[in-house]
Amino acid sequence: MGCEITTKQRAGIINPMYDCQPAGAQYAGIGVKDCIPLVHGGQGCSMFVRLLFAQHFKENFDVASTSLHEDSAVFGGHKRIDDGVLTLVRRYPNLRVIPILTTCSSEVIGDDVEGAVARCNKQIKEEFPDRKVHVVPVHTPSFKSSQVGGYSECMQSIFKTIAATRVEPTGKLNVFPGWVNPGDVVLLKRYFHEMGVDATVFMDTEDFDSPMMPDKSIHTHGRTTVEDVEGSTGAIASLALARYEGASTADYLAKEHDVAAHVVATPYGIGNTDAMLKTISEITGKPIPDSLVKERGIALDALQDLAHMFFADKRVAIFGHPDLVIGLAQFCIEIEMKPVLMLLGDDNSKYKRDPRILALKKDADWDMEVVCNADLWELEKRVKDPDFPIDLILGHSKGRYVAIDANIPMARVGFPTFDRAGLYRQPTMGYQGAMLLAEQIANTMFAHMEFKRDREWILNTW
Amino acid sequence: MSQQQIDQLFGYVQERCLWQFHSRSWDRQENIDGIISTATDLLHGQQPKKHAPMDRMFYADAKAMVDDLKVRFPWILDLEPTRVTELMAGLKSKLVDQTITQSLNRELHDKLY
């Protein structure tokens, strides 16, 4: 009995769990208003990531490419950066931010991105003296880290460039939720509103769920403005909800601008949400309002209906972003499930020392395995093993065939969830998110019981 | 035979026939030569040769075209045999001019596929 932390033994990957760094950087970039990330690499590096975002959100996002080709591989691709930036500035008059994201190819070629930024800044100033466009160098070689690190890297680079000087105190709270859905951003903003806390969510992706309007206007873009980023240096504190996705920017603001950084456990489940709200309350001096006490109670009331009868002792496999996987494992324990397998999909050596994982290791009184640098073949092999029964899979759509082929119920959670409708709209964080996720899990299990004719009559009287 | 009649056939071929647009000039020439010649035979009521694989392919393309032409342009059935020959020669010359001689396709003369 106990928790074992292992690492995938194979060198290669069969079915990757994460995309590469530039993908994560693109996701951070599109969260900024009037911003088009420029990927310095082959055209596939942006085209497929745009498709991935479209699959998940059912929306289009603008990302540009420098269209790097053989000649750049030989002679360097600097000119293509310059052309790309200037073409964007000329054709998009409202554009204010252009993160230049490197890739494996441009890093191997060794293009001097900082030099290109300086040239572009000079050119923009000459050609458009009345405009300020922030050109941000972002180093995201695909052969390092993963989309998780790429998100973090781009976020930090945007702040290093735009939030370079300290502003007057704003009284606001910086919030770095990490790579989450618009549903989570909306929930967090509501929580801050109910607490009377003036907070800025980086990145504010609320409008990634955008309408069809009678006037045909397009609202699909990040809401985080240049001013929001500039103002971050005057905040009372930073609150990072994802250790691996937003904490580095909170650390940067602490180090460079003395904005206190608070890294809390990612608020999946009741306990983690309690801890987050308490931290917010301590930072701001604002009490936790009755409305959230009530919301917490509604969530507990709903979870209580499900836990002993349906969830207890169910063996769960979880994969996805590290902060999500860890948070969901903690939530599973709250609702009496047993997280027996947690898969983290890149080679970040810090996962093994993550205090939350160490706590799980200390407390687990059942067999639990955490596989680092895992791929989805690690999941599939275990799921196929008759000595390793799994009752439920929690993870994103890239693992769908593991569940389909093994005939195991799988609740979609994380990114991407393109094979289920509308999940991006639903919060997973907070009390409400915990409740909705648990109900989604229950309904997935119920449908599966009916489909398999496995004690489906239990529900006759529930 | 009038230019107008050639133009009608040419318009048909442009819209319907992929064989005029193969990747390289020599393939286009080979197809135009083979198919127009086979189609001319068919319009003359002659049974074209169908021994070599390429002959059979020319026949397949030519037959589909001739069957269509007879329906779309019934006047072709009333032409004297010498007129048919002239008509098809005019069509061929126009096709060569369009798809090879004056083609703006910069890849047409690449040595390799």
Add this chain to the structure above:
Amino acid sequence: MPMVLLSCDKDIPEREKHIYLKVDGEDSRDFLPVSNAQTIPGTLSERGCAFCGAKLVIGGVLKDTIQMIHGPMGCAYDTWHTKRYPTDNGHFNMKYVWSTDMKESHIVFGGEKRLEKSINEAFDEMPDIKRMIVYTTCPTALIGDDIKPVCKKVMSERPDVDIFTVECPGFAGVSQSKGHHVLNIGWINEKVGTLEKNITSDYTMNFIGDFNIQGDTQLLQQYWDRLGIQVISHFTGNGTYDDLRCMQQAQLNVVNCARSSGYIANELKKQYGIPRLDIDSWGFSYMAEGIRKICAFFGIEDRGEALIADETAKWKPKLDWYKERLKGARMAIWTGGPRLWHWTKSVEDDLGIQVVAMSSKFGHQEDFEKVIARGQAGTYYIDDGNELEFFEIIDLVKPDVIFTGPRVGELVKKLHIPYVNGHGYHNGPYMGFEGFVNLARDTYNAVHNPLLKLAATDIRGGQRKVFLEAAE
């Protein structure tokens, strides 16, 4: 002035060479868009990379082959779950993707050992699979990893496996088209003629350039079975690696997608004397014509006419129902390249639809010769169209429906224009007689979409202006 400089392109005037507005009396001798040329950086083009042209479009379709991608994990992740090409063996091709997961130390010290290890692991993990294609990517090509000797070594140690290599990094060429080319030419030179299969019919052909999108290949296969024609290989829809090693045995190459797969048909003609017959598999009258040609080649015209009569009786009334209701609809086609010329005349003839604008991601000038010959005057023909151009073109031509990919589909949805998935289809197959009825149905449902009428309604009605003024 039939080449057009759109106003959004005033800062990139070289785009004028890529956009053509056909005028009555003109043809492609007068104007032919420049194509298969480099994209201008920062234009938000729709293009992918050469690697995906090889892996995602052609190689990854095969139902029995490991696709080993020698590069960082992203190249594998991104070319997985983006296509709808099922197989009759449970979709092995869509379930898995393999990567050597190149990290910085391998970039510094070389990735050949890692490749060898990953290849062996993949065969060990999936012992029933004996075929593999290995692809280089941008970084492994740049550091000069020599993948062929690695694959030879594995093949010598594992006599029952066969490996094909594709050295086509993402930065090669200007679009996915380069990847099609590299895979085609590599395959004919290295793999065709290395195996022979049992011949079971007097009539044999390869079906080239069809990727079983939503079952296209499987639908057409019913026709070939009824005609008694043995398909030696499918390049590559629902296809197998070993069948493609036998391509030399066919009497005829039937080509649907001339852009992605014309090269191998040309080489099969040059090297083996096998004729190349191009057909259009989309469209009612085109499909009938294609079947007639194939049957004429084999001298089995009677069988072909019987099949066409059967299928026409079954599907033509349904097609005509849609034609009656689609007449005059305005369509735009923004896809890869060949579907422009495959579709423009077939939707016009079979469905009465008018195609008003077409944009190709990776077509060559050959494709534009075809589409300008087939398309109408007053229609825009665009090479490598980009986002701002699309907005402007929409204003100019006001399409009722756009055949394009899902991402652009999401974009035009905001403009109250429905899209039909021109790549993976909405609910296909779209090839063959039955397939074209499916296309007609999806188009009809898109054009007569009740939600779009609701979207155009401003529930504030006449009060809207008052509210706006009050807000100011």
